[in-house]
Amino acid sequence: MSTPAGQDPRPLNRRTFPSAPAAPPRLVHLGLGAFHRAHQLWYTQHAEADPAHPEWGYVSFTGRSATVAEQLTEQDGLYTLVERGPEGDEHEVVTALVEARPADDVGRLWELLAAPGTAVVTLTVTEAAYQLGPHLAFDAQRPAVAADLALLRRAYRDGGFALDAVGVPATPAAKLVVGLAERRRAGAGPLAVVSCDNLSANALAARHAVQGLAAAVDPRLGGWIERTVSFVATSIDRITPRTEDAVLGSVARETGYSDMVPVVTEPFSSWVLSGEFPAGRPAWERAGAVFVDDIEAFERRKLWLLNGAHSLMAYAGQLRGHATVAEALADPVCRQWVEQFWDEAQQHLTAPGLDVPAYRAALLERFANPRIAHHLAQIAADGSAKLQMRAVPVLRAEREAGRPGTAAARMIAAWTVFLEGRTELDDAAADQVLAAAAGTGRARVRALLALLDRELAERDDVVDLVAALAADLR
Ligand code: CS2
Numbered sequence: 115m116s117t118p119a120g121q122d123p124r125p126l127n128r129r130t131f132p133s134a135p136a137a138p139p140r141l142v143h144l145g146l147g148a149f150h151r152a153h154q155l156w157y158t159q160h161a162e163a164d165p166a167h168p169e170w171g172y173v174s175f176t177g178r179s180a181t182v183a184e185q186l187t188e189q190d191g192l193y194t195l196v197e198r199g200p201e202g203d204e205h206e207v208v209t210a211l212v213e214a215r216p217a218d219d220v221g222r223l224w225e226l227l228a229a230p231g232t233a234v235v236t237l238t239v240t241e242a243a244y245q246l247g248p249h250l251a252f253d254a255q256r257p258a259v260a261a262d263l264a265l266l267r268r269a270y271r272d273g274g275f276a277l278d279a280v281g282v283p284a285t286p287a288a289k290l291v292v293g294l295a296e297r298r299r300a301g302a303g304p305l306a307v308v309s310c311d312n313l314s315a316n317a318l319a320a321r322h323a324v325q326g327l328a329a330a331v332d333p334r335l336g337g338w339i340e341r342t343v344s345f346v347a348t349s350i351d352r353i354t355p356r357t358e359d360a361v362l363g364s365v366a367r368e369t370g371y372s373d374m375v376p377v378v379t380e381p382f383s384s385w386v387l388s389g390e391f392p393a394g395r396p397a398w399e400r401a402g403a404v405f406v407d408d409i410e411a412f413e414r415r416k417l418w419l420l421n422g423a424h425s426l427m428a429y430a431g432q433l434r435g436h437a438t439v440a441e442a443l444a445d446p447v448c449r450q451w452v453e454q455f456w457d458e459a460q461q462h463l464t465a466p467g468l469d470v471p472a473y474r475a476a477l478l479e480r481f482a483n484p485r486i487a488h489h490l491a492q493i494a495a496d497g498s499a500k501l502q503m504r505a506v507p508v509l510r511a512e513r514e515a516g517r518p519g520t521a522a523a524r525m526i527a528a529w530t531v532f533l534e535g536r537t538e539l540d541d542a543a544a545d546q547v548l549a550a551a552a553g554t555g556r557a558r559v560r561a562l563l564a565l566l567d568r569e570l571a572e573r574d575d576v577v578d579l580v581a582a583l584a585a586d587l588r
Contacts, residue, residue: 126207126371128190134209136191137162137171141396142226144286145238146174146182146214152354152379154236154310156195158210160401170396171212173226177239178217185374186214194365194376198485204381205369218282220289227293228300233393236308237320238350239286241499242542243311244323248568250315252326259327262288266331273334274299287323291331291339294324298338304392308346312421314413314503317347317389346389349413351420353480354379355488382480386412411465414507418459419470420477422504422525423452428493429528433587439488443481454521455508462511495540497529498547498565506567509576518579527583530562556581 128134141158143150155172162168176183186193191211197204215222226232247253254263262283269279275292283289290307297305307324309316324343329336357378365376385398388409399405406412424439430451431442442448460470505525512519533539533551541547543565550561559581564571571577 121370123366123370123372126189126192126194126373128192130371131192131207131209133166134192134207135166135168136212137168137210138231139171139173139212139226140231140233141170141172142223142232142235143172143174143237144177144235144289145240146176147238148357148377149352149354150174150238151193151208151211151377152195153350153352153383153385155208155210156383157385157398157401157403158396159208161396161398163397163400168210170210172210173213173215173222174211175215175219175223176217180216180218182375183214183216186211189374194369194371194373196361196365196376196378197381198378198483199381200483200485203364203368205365207369207371220280220282220292221277223289224277224293224296227290228296228302230300230302232302232305234306234308234391234395235290236310237286238310240496240542241311241313241503242496243286244313244319245285245287246319246322250319250322252322252330254330258285263327263330266291266327270331273332285323287327290324291328291335294328294339294343295335298335298342304342304344306344306346306389306391306393306395308348308387308389310348310350312350312417312500312503314417314507315347315410317345321345344390344392346387346391347409347413348388349386349409349416350384351416352379352383353486353488355486356492358487378486380480380483380486382476411463411468415463415468415470415473417503418463418508419456419473421500422455422459422508423477423481424493425497425500425504426452426455426525426528428490429497429532430524430587432490432494433528433531437490439481439490439493440484440486442490443478451521451524455525458512458519458521459508461515462508494532496542498541498543501526501529502566506570509570510567513576520579520583523576523579524583524587526563526566527580528587530559530580531584531587533562559584
């Protein structure tokens with residue numbers, strides 16, 4: 115697939131790309147970003163028994179940026195996936211996306227959710243977007259939830275929503291509640307909601323966010339969702355940094371197509387799922403997905419070892435002057451902190467079949483991939499939500515085992531130092547984090563810790579440990 119010398123690259127779309135028939139839209143996704151395009155769409159494409167007659171098309175809605183939906187629409191949903199290994203690139207055009215829609219096109223979302231053919235909704239909306247309280251409890255007091263709840267209550271009459279009166283809700287959960295109410299009204303039957311966010315117990319998180327909100331509008335709607343919607347848990351994995359502009363040129367040279375929105379990802383990928391699909395699903399196992407009865411151990415392994423190491427490097431690595439994961443890992447000090455954190459986490463990853471040593475060895479190779487520029491600044495975003503999943507559980511488990519949990523505490527300490535002097539922050543709870551970070555000394559550490567875990571913040575020895583580690587890092 116390369117351009118003969120001197121020829122201009124062709125535009126990429128379903129007319130110029132050979133044999134790319136659009137499958138019927140049966141899958142819906144919220145959070146059309148690079149990760150979704152490297153993961154669920156790739157799995158769906160590779161799950162088709164007969165690529166000439168694909169059965170499963172995705173309609174995907176962006177999280178924030180509308181531009182990518184426009185660019186993908188111009189390309190009929192087609193884009194190039196660049197698998198970037200340590201030695202070279204493989205290019206593949208992904209054709210499973212049949213419609214790319216902006217986040218605010220809720221009319222189309224609700225129409226799809228009311229259609230009997232729609233079988234699965236997947237989500238990559240970020241950890242913070244679930245807007246849950248401690249222990250993943252539905253929390254109607256959170257400003258974003260309260261605002262959507264008021265909106266939905268105003269528009270609810272006779273067991274359904276007056277769609278014109280709803281407008282565009284802010285949270286993904288509220289968008290889904292309206293769509294599911296439409297599905298109930300249409301008698302379109304059950305479906306599966308599959309959270310693919312990096313949250314422990316992500317099925318429970320999605321259930322609480324959606325069912326909690328629905329029940330607060332009308333308990334009967336909440337009850338219908340409870341009986342009809344299957345919330346599926348997943349552990350997802352594929353390192354997919356933000357795409358850099360330089361790749362546009364290399365894609366054109368290699369494929370002969372001028373793709374405006376290619377995605378660069380690593381060769382490795384994994385998808386573990388657990389739950390029912392009452393309206394069917396693609397045969398994702400054909401592409402390597404694994405279906406299990408008990409997912410918790412897999413979730414923890416991935417969240418703690420991969421994402422935990424990422425967050426540790428994101429804060430500690432940037433403090434030590436590094437910009438990318440590969441750079442941080444090449445620094446013996448950072449590398450040692452990562453290994454120490456893994457040693458702690460590993461004590462609590464004892465389920466059979468996890469093969470933690472092999473997983474760790476593979477991670478070191480993946481992180482060191484010199485051809486993937488995975489920026490620490492990108493990973494550092496949304497720390498207040500991520501650290502709850504990545505540092506807190508290991509710290510708590512270590513303390514319950516009678517040990518201090520120093521390496522996990524160091525991740526939190528690095529975050530507190532990283533926040534010093536900041537007036538702006540890429541975090542869904544930026545206002546709260548900046549307010550807590552404005553203090554000084556132990557009180558500041560305690561206030562920041564309280565955003566991650568209120569009980570830990572009440573323990574003086576934990577506050578002292580984090581404060582001491584922060585002083586070292588400085
Ligand atoms: C990263 C993840 O940005 C982050 O928080 O830790 O996006 C990570 O790259 C993926 O989970 C890998 O599967």
